[in-house]
Amino acid sequence: MSKLRAGILVISETASVDPSTDESVDILTQVFGNNDKWEEPKAIFVTDDIGQIQHSIKQWTDGDDFLNLIVTTGGTGFAKKDHTPEAIHPLIDRHASGIVHGMLAASLKVTPFAMMARPVAGVRNKTLIITLPGSPKGAKENLEAVIQLLPHACVQAAGADSRSIHAGGIQKLERDAGVTVAPEDGKVGAAIQPHTHHHHHNHSHGGHSGPKAHTNPAIRPQSNDPKAGPSLRYRESPYPMLSVVDALDIIDKESAEPVVAVQPINETLVGFVLAEDAVAAEAVPAFRASIVDGYAVTISQNGRNEKGVFPVASVSHAAPATIPLLKQGQIARITTGAPLPPGASAVVMVEDTILRSMTEDDSEEKDVEILTDEVKSGENVREVGSDTKIGDVILRKGDVISTVGGELGLLASVGCRKAAVYRKPVVGVLSTGDEIVNHDRPGALKHGEVRDSNRPTLLSAIRGSGFESVDLGIASDEPGALEETLRGALRQVDVIITTGGVSMGELDLLKPTLERSLGGTIHFGRVNMKPGKPTTFCTVPYKDSNGRRSFKSVFALPGNPASAIVTFYLFVLPALHKSSGFQSKGLPKVLAVVEHDIQGDSKRPEYHRVNLRVREDGRLGATSTGGQRSSRIGSLKRANALLCLPASDRPIEQGCLVEALLMGDLVGTVKNGG
Numbered sequence: 001m002s003k004l005r006a007g008i009l010v011i012s013e014t015a016s017v018d019p020s021t022d023e024s025v026d027i028l029t030q031v032f033g034n035n036d037k038w039e040e041p042k043a044i045f046v047t048d049d050i051g052q053i054q055h056s057i058k059q060w061t062d063g064d065d066f067l068n069l070i071v072t073t074g075g076t077g078f079a080k081k082d083h084t085p086e087a088i089h090p091l092i093d094r095h096a097s098g099i100v101h102g103m104l105a106a107s108l109k110v111t112p113f114a115m116m117a118r119p120v121a122g123v124r125n126k127t128l129i130i131t132l133p134g135s136p137k138g139a140k141e142n143l144e145a146v147i148q149l150l151p152h153a154c155v156q157a158a159g160a161d162s163r164s165i166h167a168g169g170i171q172k173l174e175r176d177a178g179v180t181v182a183p184e185d186g187k188v189g190a191a192i193q194p195h196t197h198h199h200h201h202n203h204s205h206g207g208h209s210g211p212k213a214h215t216n217p218a219i220r221p222q223s224n225d226p227k228a229g230p231s232l233r234y235r236e237s238p239y240p241m242l243s244v245v246d247a248l249d250i251i252d253k254e255s256a257e258p259v260v261a262v263q264p265i266n267e268t269l270v271g272f273v274l275a276e277d278a279v280a281a282e283a284v285p286a287f288r289a290s291i292v293d294g295y296a297v298t299i300s301q302n303g304r305n306e307k308g309v310f311p312v313a314s315v316s317h318a319a320p321a322t323i324p325l326l327k328q329g330q331i332a333r334i335t336t337g338a339p340l341p342p343g344a345s346a347v348v349m350v351e352d353t354i355l356r357s358m359t360e361d362d363s364e365e366k367d368v369e370i371l372t373d374e375v376k377s378g379e380n381v382r383e384v385g386s387d388t389k390i391g392d393v394i395l396r397k398g399d400v401i402s403t404v405g406g407e408l409g410l411l412a413s414v415g416c417r418k419a420a421v422y423r424k425p426v427v428g429v430l431s432t433g434d435e436i437v438n439h440d441r442p443g444a445l446k447h448g449e450v451r452d453s454n455r456p457t458l459l460s461a462i463r464g465s466g467f468e469s470v471d472l473g474i475a476s477d478e479p480g481a482l483e484e485t486l487r488g489a490l491r492q493v494d495v496i497i498t499t500g501g502v503s504m505g506e507l508d509l510l511k512p513t514l515e516r517s518l519g520g521t522i523h524f525g526r527v528n529m530k531p532g533k534p535t536t537f538c539t540v541p542y543k544d545s546n547g548r549r550s551f552k553s554v555f556a557l558p559g560n561p562a563s564a565i566v567t568f569y570l571f572v573l574p575a576l577h578k579s580s581g582f583q584s585k586g587l588p589k590v591l592a593v594v595e596h597d598i599q600g601d602s603k604r605p606e607y608h609r610v611n612l613r614v615r616e617d618g619r620l621g622a623t624s625t626g627g628q629r630s631s632r633i634g635s636l637k638r639a640n641a642l643l644c645l646p647a648s649d650r651p652i653e654q655g656c657l658v659e660a661l662l663m664g665d666l667v668g669t670v671k672n673g674g
Contacts (some may be wrong), residue, residue, distance in 0.1 A: 004068040004154050006032060006041040007060050011053060011074035011084050012134065016045045023136045024073045031143045037151045042067070048075050050240075051254065053087035054521050061091075061127040062519065068154040070127055071143060074134035076118045084131050085118045089238045090515050090522060092122035092129065096153070099130060099146055106145035107138070114138075126158045239525030239536075244570065244605065247537070248586075250523045251575050254539050255553055256494070258422035258581040265411050265419060269401045271466035272421035273581035278395040282415035283385035287339040290316075292380045295353060295368060296332040296344035305346060305375040309356050312365045316341055333365060340381060347380035348372065388414055398583050422581030427572075428493035429458045430472035430485065432501040432510060433559065438474070454499040454564045457636075461568055462497075467576055477501070482509060483517040490518075490542050490552055494579070497572060500559030510556050514538045520554065530604040531563035535571060565636055566607050569663055587661035592622040592643065598652045600645030609639040612660060614668030621668075622660060640664030 008028050015022040025043045032038040042060075046052040053072070060067045075084030099121040107114030117138070121130045128150065132139040242250075260275040290296065296316065297305045313330035316323050316338040326332050326343040334340070334347060348370055356367040388394060394410050401407045401421075411419060431452050439451045455471060462469035470493050475485040482501075489496050501510035514520040520540035527535045536556035543549050555572050557564045574586035592612055600606040610622040625639045641660040645652060652658060 003039045004037055004151055005039050006069040006071065007067045008041050008043040009053070009056055009060075009070060009072040010043065010045045011048055011072055012045065013047050013081075016047045019045050024134075024139050027136045027140050028071065028073070028132075028143055031140060031147055035147055035151075041071075048081045048083055050083050050087040051250065051521060051523050053084060054091060057088065057091055057124070057129065058519070058521070061124045061129075066125060066127050068127060068158060069150060070129045071132050071139075072129070073132045073136075073139045076131050076133055077116060078118070082118075083240060085120045086238055086240050088120045088129060088131055090511075091124050092120065093125065093516070094123045096121040096123065096128065096130075099149075099153070102149075103130075103142045103145045107141060110141060123157045128154050128157050237526055237534075239522070241526045241528045242524045244527060244529050247524050247527050247535070247571065248574060251537055251571055252578055252585070254523055254537070254551075255575040256425070256551070256579045258579055260420055261423040262418050263421050265408070265416050267408070269408060269411075269419065269421065270403055272401050272419075272424065274395055274397055274399045274401070275420040275422050275581060276397050277393045278399075278411060278416060278419055280388045280390055280392045280394050280414035280416075283390050284388040284413050285382050285384060285386070288344075288384060289382045290334045290336060290338055290340060290347045290380060291382055292347055292349050293336050294334060294347045294349045294351075294380065295370070296326060296334045296340050296347050297370065297375065298326060298328050298330070298343060299345035299375075299377045303377060304373050305348065305370065307370050307373045309367050309369045311367055314341060315364070331368060331370070333368075345377045346375050348375050349380065398581065400582070422579075424467055424580045425494035425576055426468045426470060426492075427462050427495045427497060427576065428470040428472045428489050429455050429462070430489060430496060430498045431455050431474045432477065432482065432498055433474070434477045436474050436500070453561050454559070457561065457565055458497060458499070458568055461565060465573055465576070467580075472496070477509065482513050486513065486518060486540075486554075490540065494552060495572070495576065496552065496554045497568065498554065498556045499564045501556065511536060511538075514540060514554060514556070527567075528604055529570075530601045530606045531560060532558055532567040532570070532607075533604070534558050535563075535567045537571065562609065562636060566609075566642060569642065569661065570607065587642070587663060590620055590641075590660050590662055591657050592620040592641070592660045594643070594652050594654055594656045594658055595621045595623045596654050598624055598643065598645065600648055600652065602649045603647055605647050606645040607661070608643040608645050609636060610641050610643045610660065611638045612641040612662065612666060614666055614670060616669070616671035618670045620660070620666070622658065640666065 008025055010016075010019075010022055010024055012022065019025075022045065029041055029043075032041050044056055046056055053075075057070060060070055072084055072088065075082045075087075100119050103119060103121075104114060107117070117133050119131045119142070121128070123129070130142075130146070132142045258273075258275070263269050263272060295310075295312075297310075300306055310329065310331040312333055313326060314324050314332045316332055316334040319338075323332075323339060323341045326341040331348075332341045332344065340347070352370065352372045352375075354369045354371065355365055356369050358364065359366045392414075394414055395407060399407060401411075431454055433450075435448050435450050436452045437445070437449050439453060439456060441451070445451065452474060455474075459469045459471060472485070472489050472492070475482050475498075486496065498510060511522060511525060514536075515522060515538075518540045520538045522536060522538045525536045526533055529535075535558060538554040538556065539551040540554055541549060542552045553575060555567075555575070557567045557572075569587055577585040590612075592610070593615070598608060600608065609625045611625060613621050613623070615621045622641065622643050624643075625637060641662050641664070643652075644659045644661065
């Protein structure tokens with residue numbers, strides 16, 4: 001039999017920067033070397049980041065060139081930054097609780113503190129994964145406890161015929177593995193030294209408030225297979241609770257980078273961000289133009305015009321035309337914006353003239369008297385390029401083409417026909433749940449049915465934010481149906497927003513479907529906020545029609561209407577802004593005066609829906625829209641801002657100045673002074 005392949009994933013902030021500080025790899029490599037069934041293991045170093053850990057694991061498990069065994073070291077304790085179990089657990093297809101128990105039994109013989117670790121073991125695809133402590137000594141003891149039995153597990157996980165492997169009975173397996181049989185007194189033979197506790201990071205923390213579980217998670221290991229049914233569903237969330245700030249940092253890091261596209265200069269350019277400087281192709285003005293209504297004149301050698309009566313030789317309007325040369329002693333009637341005749345040096349305002357005679361048919365001015373000789377050369381004239389010269393940078397990379405119209409008008413004025421901008425992502429909205437029906441379905445609701453308010457609300461918010469939206473409809477709660485719908489959505493849009501299916505119910509299958517069926521990476525699954533605690537962010541691998549591999553973002557938002565719209569503005573909008581090249585991401589933040597006492601949540605920061613108005617004193621005043629229950633869509637009526645309330649038992653008192661995120665237009669007027 002060819003040797004088995006192993007990998008060591010070192011999870012350490014220090015070693016990820018300087019691998020020379022690590023001692024575990026050499027020690028674990030020696031353990032593998034003491035057993036002739038293993039190749040020398042590979043090793044990589046990552047930080048205590050769930051996304052990095054999962055990405056590294058998938059590189060070793062999800063391709064044809066998979067490893068037979070992955071051992072991780074580090075991040076299994078109780079420190080706040082220890083996320084290894086939370087990163088590994090969702091990736092497991094089949095848990096190996098026996099390995100965990102074996103390591104624990106051996107570890108507890110060494111120290112009672114073995115129960116302070118939190119190991120995970122199981123199979124992903126054809127690879128066995130085991131988490132080890134960060135201590136080199138503890139990692140060595142754990143691996144030595146199971147190393148002789150691991151080839152048997154790895155061979156089976158890789159697809160070997162189980163019947164032929166077990167043909168010789170258990171005693172043959174023990175002999176082949178070189179292990180001793182446990183004596184009747186329960187002591188384990190020296191060749192089997194189980195090490196590590198069995199606080200198996202089970203997906204069973206009781207996601208909602210309620211009775212406390214009194215059973216050890218190790219006796220009820222769960223699968224994250226969406227086809228497993230209610231008896232094997234997650235019973236507690238495996239995802240650490242992140243702050244809003246940390247969640248936004250992850251979104252900014254993982255969201256797609258901007259892609260450059262060339263767009264024509266027209267009204268469809270509004271809302272785009274320039275991907276490169278815009279340069280004037282033409283001068284503005286492109287000709288010498290008058291800035292007043294009056295008469296074009298020549299200037300004498302003394303540098304001033306002459307007073308007197310002059311014949312009107314021609315007329316220049318602000319329209320394309322051939323204009324004859326203006327000779328000395330002649331004047332030309334000219335309108336604002338019209339080109340100066342060749343030979344003209346300045347323009348005398350009509351206010352400084354008197355009409356002396358008309359042509360015989362009274363259709364045109366014949367003679368006009370100039371009343372002033374104070375007009376200098378170039379007076380009342382816009383010279384060529386005086387506004388913009390050819391080659392001038394008129395807009396900078398990163399400038400936004402706003403709805404005000406100034407940027408678009410400037411581009412049009414200098415002869416630009418196309419502009420390089422960052423492409424805006426197309427966003428699809430999908431509702432999930434068999435109880436959801438279209439909002440406009442005729443007839444009364446059946447018992448348990450709910451009209452879908454999330455899709456029209458989110459589609460409106462997306463379009464109002466300047467992005468193209470696609471209605472993806474309603475997906476069934478059946479795992480296969482949900483997977484099929486999501487795969488179709490990945491072909492249609494750049495970003496997927498789903499609502500519902502992210503809590504702890506037996507039919508809340510979105511997270512496991514994204515992980516297992518679509519091969520996605522869930523970067524976070526819980527956020528410390530109200531509303532919106534179950535908000536989930538995931539990236540899913542995708543291959544386009546040209547075979548190029550990339551990732552698409554999926555935002556799985558809670559199903560309650562208020563939660564869905566709040567989390568859209570807090571999390572999805574910044575991601576869309578990043579992928580569109582915006583330098584300022586998310587909603588603008590302002591300060592507002594609270595117009596009455598407002599009680600927030602005692603445990604979680606709250607984003608309270610308010611109506612923001614411009615007060616007569618010029619400051620912004622915030623008034624609550626009423627009850628803030630996450631299912632109450634009425635709290636969004638007249639809401640144009642989210643008041644950012646800290647977790648506190650005490651209310652925010654009237655008159656306090658509080659940060660608010662502006663969602664919509666402001667109303668109100670400042671009172672005139674005096």
